[in-house]
Structure formats: structure tokens, C-alpha cells
Amino acid sequence: MPRPRGDHEARRRDLSEAVWRVLAEHGFGGLTMRAVAAELNATTGLLTHYFPTKRDLLAYALELLDTRTQARPRREPGEGIAAIRAALLDILPLTPKDAAANKTWISSWDAALGDEGLSVDHAERYARSRKRMRVLVEAAQARGEIRAGDPGLVSEGAHAFVLGLVVQAVFDPAAFPPERQVELLDDYLAGLGGAPGGPGAPPSVT
């Protein structure tokens, strides 16, 4: 019966689900071969067929986290500074589900920092993110909605701002409810406005 491929894919899917459930419940700190095997109702012996080492399991989990992050529903982007705002709002932990995903993401940093290869993968993911942001920044600059100058400074700065806000919000959700996060983001975006008009002002002719 010619179904090995389907079986293989079904098994990958089961595996992904099991890794995801362990991550969601215990974070990266609790991601062990034993925990994934238990989720699968399998032996750790069977699991080593897919993940010969703990590192293989970690690398797979980071890939999975990245794939699911990319695949999540996004806001309508809009144009100019509205597109920047939408992209940054998409990153913030504004719902319990997004908070859980961000928590897992933050806890992945420890695993990644302990391994040079995984650390490089993370750095590349962030570099891609900054590059996408740079395109949006250049468009907003062209519309005169944010001040002129090195678009790299704005895209790297915006990325830093939102990443740090995620960390603070995850540790202290009471101090950073969704409306406060949005207020902070809007205040940050206001700071990007070209003086004297601020965001939305027409390009200066001076």
C-alpha cells in the first residue's frame, strides 16, 4: 500500500502537536525528551528516532515556534505609519493567547544563548524582522509621516522598543494591560513624527 508519505506526515504532525503542548505548558525550560514522549504516549527510545539529541529537539521546537508565529493571523496593514503600527501591534501580548506565545518565545532565549548555532538562527530571525520593518519605515518616510534620516535607526529602534515592551508585559501583566501597551506604542510612534507637525503632517518643504 503506497502510503508511507502520508504516514510520515501524520507522524510529523503528531510530533509537532506534542512538542507544542509541552512548550505551551512548561516553556523551553521544561522541554525534555521525557516530557514529549509522555505527551505522545511513546517511549523516549522511539523519540530518539526523530531527535537523536536534546539539541535536535530544541532546534525543532524553535523552528516550530517560528513557523507558528509567522502563520498567526495579522492585522490589516494599512499604509505608511499605520502599517508600522499594525506590524508592532501584531507582536505585542494583547491577548492571553499572544501572552502565552510570547512567554514561550522569551523562554527560548535561554536555550538559544546556550548554543551557538541556535543563537545564530535567532539572530537571523530578528534580522529578517528588522528588514521587513525597514521597508515600512522607508514608505512612511516617503509619505513624510515620520522624520527623515537613517531608516535603519528607526526600524532597529522600533524593533527594540516592542521587544522590550513584550518582556515587561509578560513579567508584569498587571502593570501593562493591553490598553497601556497600546498607549506606550502610540507615544513611541508620536516620537518618530517629523517635527513640527508630528505623524500625519505633510512633508516639510524646508
Added chain:
Amino acid sequence: MPRPRGDHEARRRDLSEAVWRVLAEHGFGGLTMRAVAAELNATTGLLTHYFPTKRDLLAYALELLDTRTQARPRREPGEGIAAIRAALLDILPLTPKDAAANKTWISSWDAALGDEGLSVDHAERYARSRKRMRVLVEAAQARGEIRAGDPGLVSEGAHAFVLGLVVQAVFDPAAFPPERQVELLDDYLAGLGGAPGGPGAPPSVT
């Protein structure tokens, strides 16, 4: 001979040094009873006298990291926006030593997120940090060096910005050499300037 107290303190100091060396070399992910015992040339049995559980060891390591972070040499603060700049520069990984300390700090987040009590400790540390920043922000606002408005927005925003920049710089030191970090910080601070004069401008009379 009445020296138990001195002995006790000497032992605490040895313990701290051993925990610190393990953190510096392996991060929080590598902080185990076994690794600390090996650093001390002691048995894990002896170590459990000081740390009955892994959690006690983690809590101690977080305290130690915090104490050493607080005790590090600081820049001359200056006044107004210069004081904000100095405080934020103190946090950035501008030297290899600071980068190593920041790496350990980031890797502590996973351990902290996995334990409610440790997570609350971290949240309180960040809240204290934001409170110190708020005092500086209010002073800079009073001097008219940054725009008026809710000082909490500025202090929480500045904290978020620098925290996220630390994360990016630790993962990608090549993309964020010290001079780029400083440039990004100065661009951020410029965004806080009260229109139309920007930082350093006299208070507006309108």
C-alpha cells in the same frame, strides 16, 4: 574559639563565587547543583545543606545577579536628559563584560518564567527600575528638555526600548556594536525632545 560567624560568611562568599562562575560560563540553563558542587570541589550532598532544592539555588542566583548588577560601577549621572542617557547607557552591553552579564540576565528569564514566585521577584525589580527612571524623567520634564505629558509613559517606554536593545545586541553583536547602540539610544532620546526645540531647548512659554 568564637569564629563561627566569620566561617559562615567565608562559606557564603565561596558559595557566591562558585554560583557566579557557573552562571558566567553556562548561563542559567547550565546552573545545576552538580555544576556548583564541582566548582566548589564539594559533594552535591554538602550543597543541599545550603540549597535544599533546585529552586533555592535559582532564587539565590537571581539575588546574586541582582546584587552584582546594582553594585557595578556607574557613569556620572549629570542632570536632566543627561541623567536619563547615563542611566540607559549603564544598562547597555557596551563592553564584553557587560555583554556577558546581560546574557546571564536574559537567560534568567526562562528560569523565572517557570516559577511564579521568581517571576514576581523579577517583575518587582523591573518596577523599581522604572520608578527610578520616572524620577529622572520628571526632572528632565521640569527642565523642559523632554516633552510634557505622563512621565510614566516616558519612563516605561525608555525602559522597554533599552531592554529590547539589550536583547538584540546580545543575539547579534555584529549588527549592534557599541557605537550603533549609542546612536540608537541618542535617536530614541531625540524623539523625546519637546517640539519644536528638541532636547536642550529652553522650556516653551506658550
